[in-house]
Amino acid sequence: MKSANELLELLDLKTIDPSHFEGISKTIGSPHVFGGQVLAQSVNAAYKTITNGRILHSLHAYFLEAGDLNVPIVFEVNEVRDGGSFSTRRVLASQNGKAIFILAASFHKEEEGPDHQIEMNTSLKQPEALLSWTEMLARYGSVLPKITKHFLEIERPIEFKPVEVINPLKQENLPPYSNIWFKLKTPLQNADLATKQQILTYISDYNILAAALLPHASKAHFGNTQMASLDHSMWFFRDFDYDDWMLYSIETPNATRARGFAKGNIFSRDGKLIACVAQEGLMRPMVKKSE
Template sequence: MKSSNELLDLLELKTIDAGNFQGVSKTIGSPHVFGGQVLAQAVNAAYKTITNQRILHSLHAYFLEAGDLNVPIDFSVNEVRDGGSFSTRRVLASQNGKAIFILAASFHKEESGHDHQIEMNTSLKQPEDLLSWTEMLQQFGSVLPKITKHFLEIERPIEFKPVEVVNPLKQENLPPYSNIWFKLKTPLLNADLATKQQILTYISDYNILAAALLPHASKAHFGNTQMASLDHSMWFFRDFDYDDWMLYSIETPNASSARGFAKGNIFSRDGKLIACVAQEGLMRPMVKKTE
């Protein structure tokens, strides 16, 4: 999967009957379904039941079971409420009749009101001064750990450029934050806001939980830590376009009880706050079995 159109095809669900839809999966390197894919497909399902031009403003989801890449995912939408200003939908995703994911989503009619936002950090390096994941693979692939090299080799429709580059060969604890520029590799033409939100939902599950490993990087990495998204919340604030780089600014306030928590702000390059994200995930140290 290399283009925006391929990503859109993945997120677009087949209609089975009223309120019931079905989707397929593609790997991003994990043996299980990528959480961002299920999130975005569930948003696609919810949007299919919105007929009053209302726009998604928040979502709250729980990942219940690891998804099987080889089995279609069934999405069932419950139209909870259509009020004067807000519409609420509940989406259940299942495989072989077993629930793997639930989503609550709220949609709001267009209204005007007060406006403010936090400022983006303008002192960060710009994308032109950074290496992308693709360029890192090309330059350092021969010395990267096998698990990192395999992850970077997966073709994606999004290019990522981390501001703070983690050296996997240098084991040291790092500050509890991460900034990543991202951009679609191919243009997304004439997309409406609903479509742009679905793609942003997909992207939002990249990088966020990994930030919770940074303060423990002297001993914890993907090879010795079981990682999985547990829940995911997202709030959408403003319209935007994918014609330039965007910044995902992440911080991780806490890790405890084999869980890590991280939150992030997504900005357009000109500093407009587009969305906020929060996620808690499993971060369980693997214990080596003794003879």
């Protein structure tokens, strides 16, 4: 995928009947279905059953099994409740009749109320002063570890610019936080808020669990640690556009018992808090097989 339109085509599911939908998968470099893809496709399925104009305000999901890239995913939506102000949906994603993912999502009608938010860190380097993943590959591809180089070579519709650049050749423990600017590579025109939320859900699964490796980077890395998303929660606050860079500010408060936890705030470039994300994931050290 190279463009926002290709991403939208991936996320927009085929309708089988009013409560069942089907989607395909595209790799981001992993041998399994990308968690952000099944998250966003599930949001698309839930939205297809919302007929009262309500907008997604939160989602909570569990990844049950690794998805097969070559098998279509069927999404079953249960219309749990349509109340006076909120609508609740449950989405079950399955392949070959086996559940691989479950999501609960809540939608809220437009209302007025108190308004406050935390401030974005304005001391961070701006994206114009940073290298993107694409530029890093071009400049350092010949010396990057094979697994890192392969990951960066995958074509994506999103460009990422990390503020804290990690040297994969220098093994040292790092602070438990990460800041990444991101932007769609091609314009997204005339998109409604529901569509923008689906794309943001897709993007939200990038980078967040990787932050939990940072405090252990002297020993742990993607080559010797089994990483997988276990659950994912997200809260949406304000409307936004993709016409400029956005900041994903991530911190990782804890890792223990082969699980890492991270949470992130997503800001527009002008400092508006768009969404918050929380995720726990598997961080299992791989045991070398005896020869």
